[in-house]
Amino acid sequence: xxxxxxxxxxxxxxxxxxxxxxxxxxxxxxxxxxxxxxxxxxxxxxxxxxxxxxxxxxxxxxxxxxxxxxxxxxxxxxxxxxxxxxxxxxxxxxxxxxxxxxxxxxxxxxxxxxxxxxxxxxxxxxxxxxxxxxxxxxxxxxxxxxxxxxxxxxxxxxxxxxxxxxxxxxxxxxxxxxxxxxxxxxxxxxxxxxxxxxxxxxxxxxxxxxxxxxxxxxxxxxxxxxxxxxxxxxxxxxxxxxxxxxxxxxxxxxxxxxxxxxxxxxxxxxxxxxxxxxxxxxxxxxxxxxxxxxxxxxxxxxxxxxxxxxxxxxxxxxxxxxxxxxxxxxxxxxxxxxxxxxxxxxxxxxxxxxxxxxxxxxxxxxxxxxxxxxxxxxxxxxxxxxxxxxxxxxxxxxxxxxxxxxxxxxxxxxxxxxxxxxxxxxxxxxxxxxxxxxxxxxxxxxxxxxxxxxxxxxxxxxxxxxxxxxxxxxxxxxxxxxxxxxxxxxxxxxxxxxxxxxxxxxxxxxxxxxxxxxxxxxxxxxxxxxxxxxxxxxxxxxxxxxxxxxxxxxxxxxxxxxxxxxxxxxxxxxxxxxxxxxxxxxxxxxxxxxxxxxxxxxxxxxxxxxxxxxxxxxxxxxxxxxxxxxxxxxxxxxxxxxxxxxxxxxxxxxxxxxxxxxxxxxxxxxxxxxxxxxxxxxxxxxxxxxxxxxxxxxxxxxxxxx
Amino acid sequence: xxxxxxxxxxxxxxxxxxxxxxxxxxxxxxxxxxxxxxxxxxxxxxxxxxxxxxxxxxxxxxxxxxxxxxxxxxxxxxxxxxxxxxxxxxxxxxxxxxxxxxxxxxxxxxxxxxxxxxxxxxxxxxxxxxxxxxxxxxxxxxxxxxxxx
Numbered sequence: 001x002x003x004x005x006x007x008x009x010x011x012x013x014x015x016x017x018x019x020x021x022x023x024x025x026x027x028x029x030x031x032x033x034x035x036x037x038x039x040x041x042x043x044x045x046x047x048x049x050x051x052x053x054x055x056x057x058x059x060x061x062x063x064x065x066x067x068x069x070x071x072x073x074x075x076x077x078x079x080x081x082x083x084x085x086x087x088x089x090x091x092x093x094x095x096x097x098x099x100x101x102x103x104x105x106x107x108x109x110x111x112x113x114x115x116x117x118x119x120x121x122x123x124x125x126x127x128x129x130x131x132x133x134x135x136x137x138x139x140x141x142x143x144x145x146x147x148x149x150x151x152x153x154x155x156x157x158x159x160x161x162x163x164x165x166x167x168x169x170x171x172x173x174x175x176x177x178x179x180x181x182x183x184x185x186x187x188x189x190x191x192x193x194x195x196x197x198x199x200x201x202x203x204x205x206x207x208x209x210x211x212x213x214x215x216x217x218x219x220x221x222x223x224x225x226x227x228x229x230x231x232x233x234x235x236x237x238x239x240x241x242x243x244x245x246x247x248x249x250x251x252x253x254x255x256x257x258x259x260x261x262x263x264x265x266x267x268x269x270x271x272x273x274x275x276x277x278x279x280x281x282x283x284x285x286x287x288x289x290x291x292x293x294x295x296x297x298x299x300x301x302x303x304x305x306x307x308x309x310x311x312x313x314x315x316x317x318x319x320x321x322x323x324x325x326x327x328x329x330x331x332x333x334x335x336x337x338x339x340x341x342x343x344x345x346x347x348x349x350x351x352x353x354x355x356x357x358x359x360x361x362x363x364x365x366x367x368x369x370x371x372x373x374x375x376x377x378x379x380x381x382x383x384x385x386x387x388x389x390x391x392x393x394x395x396x397x398x399x400x401x402x403x404x405x406x407x408x409x410x411x412x413x414x415x416x417x418x419x420x421x422x423x424x425x426x427x428x429x430x431x432x433x434x435x436x437x438x439x440x441x442x443x444x445x446x447x448x449x450x451x452x453x454x455x456x457x458x459x460x461x462x463x464x465x466x467x468x469x470x471x472x473x474x475x476x477x478x479x480x481x482x483x484x485x486x487x488x489x490x491x492x493x494x495x496x497x498x499x500x501x502x503x504x505x506x507x508x509x510x511x512x513x514x515x516x517x518x519x520x521x522x523x524x525x526x527x528x529x530x531x532x533x534x535x536x537x538x539x540x541x542x543x544x545x546x547x548x549x550x551x552x553x554x555x556x557x558x559x560x561x562x563x564x565x566x567x568x569x570x571x572x573x574x575x576x577x578x579x580x581x582x583x584x585x586x587x588x589x590x591x592x593x594x595x596x597x598x599x600x601x602x603x604x605x606x607x608x609x610x611x612x613x614x615x616x617x618x619x620x621x622x623x624x625x626x627x628x629x630x631x632x633x634x635x636x637x638x639x640x641x642x643x644x645x646x647x648x649x650x651x652x653x654x655x656x657x658x659x660x661x662x663x664x665x666x667x668x669x670x671x672x673x674x675x676x677x678x679x680x681x682x683x684x685x686x687x688x689x690x691x692x693x694x695x696x697x698x699x700x701x702x703x704x705x706x
Numbered sequence: 707x708x709x710x711x712x713x714x715x716x717x718x719x720x721x722x723x724x725x726x727x728x729x730x731x732x733x734x735x736x737x738x739x740x741x742x743x744x745x746x747x748x749x750x751x752x753x754x755x756x757x758x759x760x761x762x763x764x765x766x767x768x769x770x771x772x773x774x775x776x777x778x779x780x781x782x783x784x785x786x787x788x789x790x791x792x793x794x795x796x797x798x799x800x801x802x803x804x805x806x807x808x809x810x811x812x813x814x815x816x817x818x819x820x821x822x823x824x825x826x827x828x829x830x831x832x833x834x835x836x837x838x839x840x841x842x843x844x845x846x847x848x849x850x851x852x853x854x855x
Contacts, residue, residue, distance in 0.1 A: 496722065499724075499725075500722075500724040500725075500728075502828070502829070503724070503728050503829050503832065504724065504728070506828065506829035506830070507728070507731060507829055510829065
């Protein structure tokens with residue numbers, strides 16, 4: 001996943017979290033708002049219902065009180081009797097004064113507008129407060145009805161045309177009870193009530209402070225609903241304002257249609273209201289307690305805004321939180337990217353330095369050999385500028401003779417499974433001079449395309465060194481050869497004069513021994529001895545020179561047979577000294593059999609020679625150690641001091657005087673030469689006085705060399 | 707068959723006067739009478755055999771003792787010419803040399819040398835060798851030159 005993708009994913013996750021938060025806040029807000037709305041609405045409804053009930057109860061109570069006021073008169077036999085007597089005899093002034101006294105007390109104590117007594121004809125008899133009184137049609141009807149029926153009447157609200165005001169009247173008959181029979185009323189007792197004094201304020205009073213709440217009192221009149229009281233928001237409405245029952249949304253119309261309980265609708269102003277409707281028992285009145293919806297829902301809306309505000313705050317907080325996380329993430333991501341880029345840059349710089357200041361030429365080429373990039377060393381080595389190199393092809397850098405090799409190597413690199421290879425070739429500078437190089441080429445595959453990276457080392461110095469070494473080797477080998485040739489020629493040509501000397505001295509000895517004097521005999525002896533020794537020396541020298549010069553080709557050689565041959569050559573000396581030669585099993589090796597015979601012969605010959613009076617006991621054995629056979633020739637001779645254990649293998653090296661041991665000092669040099677020619681080593685371990693063991697190795701599998 | 711009283715004619719081809727003298731001295735004591743003819747180089751040897759120049763009266767040798775290392779024409783060439791010459795090829799040739807080199811040996815045999823003798827340094831050995839030549843060539847082998855005569 002790329003850095004960009006990762007960042008996008010992180011951002012997306014955060015966005016999703018943020019969205020979830022938004023949704024959660026919204027749901028929570030909505031649920032809370034609904035809850036609050038329901039709660040507030042319910043509370044308001046309950047309040048309205050309670051107020052309506054309260055109003056109804058108060059109105060009922062008030063009516064009952066009024067009725068009880070009335071019954072205090074009509075059901076009081078004393079009062080009725082007084083009235084009866086006075087009405088029969090209006091001249092009884094004392095009686096009249098008594099009657100007027102309680103009438104005044106009624107008026108004063110109970111706030112009746114008028115307290116009136118009429119006779120059975122309906123004519124006014126007494127009036128408190130005293131003054132003029134003219135009955136309107138309503139009064140006349142009520143009085144007539146009461147006198148006729150003998151029943152108490154609580155009138156509805158009505159409009160008094162005389163007073164031009166809304167009034168309410170209570171009328172009771174004045175009947176004297178005589179036993180079981182009820183007589184005809186002597187008159188009627190009328191209490192007129194001004195609703196503005198108590199009823200309307202009672203209705204209008206609201207138990208809680210509210211800017212819009214009010215209670216209405218209505219009644220149905222035919223197809224209309226009549227407002228009975230004065231309203232809060234409109235004046236002169238009592239018994240004046242009407243509305244059709246059919247109006248659907250009007251709360252008053254609903255009340256007129258008999259709806260009871262909580263309703264929502266519009267009021268007389270056309271304003272939306274919430275209302276509680278309750279009928280007043282025992283009357284046609286209906287109480288409507290209402291409050292503007294606006295007021296009811298104000299707290300709801302307030303809550304709504306609070307919720308919105310709270311939600312907003314929460315969302316902002318969430319947004320800020322998510323934003324902080326996001327920015328932190330971004331910052332961290334950028335820091336990470338920055339660090340990664342820094343590392344990458346450092347790495348690039350690192351490789352750039354390595355490449356640029358490398359001591360080898362580094363070239364990057366395309367498949368077609370086109371040079372894409374070259375380092376400083378390439379520029380200095382080939383003598384081209386960087387630009388020229390970038391326009392050059394690898395073939396331009398090959399010396400004419402190595403072009404063919406270049407094609408072959410490229411094919412090898414492309415074709416085989418080898419990812420890289422190293423080869424030597426010759427490259428050409430811009431000025432046409434050439435220099436030997438070692439090329440380490442490697443295929444770099446980048447998105448399917450192959451590139452070659454070649455690390456090219458100028459090996460001029462190495463080549464020179466190699467040439468020098470090879471020349472030195474050649475020189476050495478030639479000088480060795482010449483030395484061997486010289487040794488051969490010297491020894492060969494020395495033999496001729498030596499033969500003359502020795503032959504003639506021997507002839508002299510043969511013919512003249514004992515015929516001349518003792519001195520002559522001695523001289524001749526010395527001459528003969530010298531000639532003999534010289535002959536041995538020359539023979540050995542010749543043998544030594546032959547090891548390298550006349551070696552045969554290597555072949556499968558049985559060491560058992562070789563030892564047999566060597567012992568047979570030594571037969572005379574073995575018999576003469578009585579030497580005991582024993583052997584372990586010996587392997588077959590690849591080698592020159594005649595030289596190996598000489599090797600064994602020299603070693604065993606030495607072992608027998610350097611015994612000094614002891615019976616020579618010699619053991620020959622071989623064992624495999626790693627990749628070589630280790631042969632050993634052990635004797636019980638005089639041994640060799642350790643300081644000489646190296647030197648004895650040098651030519652002409654002798655450890656003993658001629659009188660003691662015969663020899664030319666060539667035998668072990670020949671042994672070493674033979675062993676070395678077979679690819680082995682020779683050494684000796686010895687304890688002077690006890691014996692010596694000569695070891696030599698021959699590789700188990702030695703490639704045949706001539 | 708040659709009369710045994712007649713000395714055997716021996717041609718010694720040798721440039722080294724010491725060897726010449728030594729051979730002469732050793733053959734002095736030989737049981738078979740012999741007449742030594744000596745030449746110093748290969749050219750002279752061939753002239754002797756072909757009776758050329760001063761050797762017009764030279765005898766036909768019964769045995770040639772030929773040294774390999776000679777001035778002018780060396781022993782190998784002399785041997786090759788002798789063996790290529792129908793008149794001379796039946797004369798036994800004993801090659802005398804100090805060289806033990808196998809190359810020389812093989813070359814000599816390729817050219818049909820009848821015998822090959824390394825000149826020994828020890829006088830006694832030399833005497834023994836010369837004696838054995840005597841025995842072998844002068845008494846046992848029936849020599850072909852008689853057939854020609």
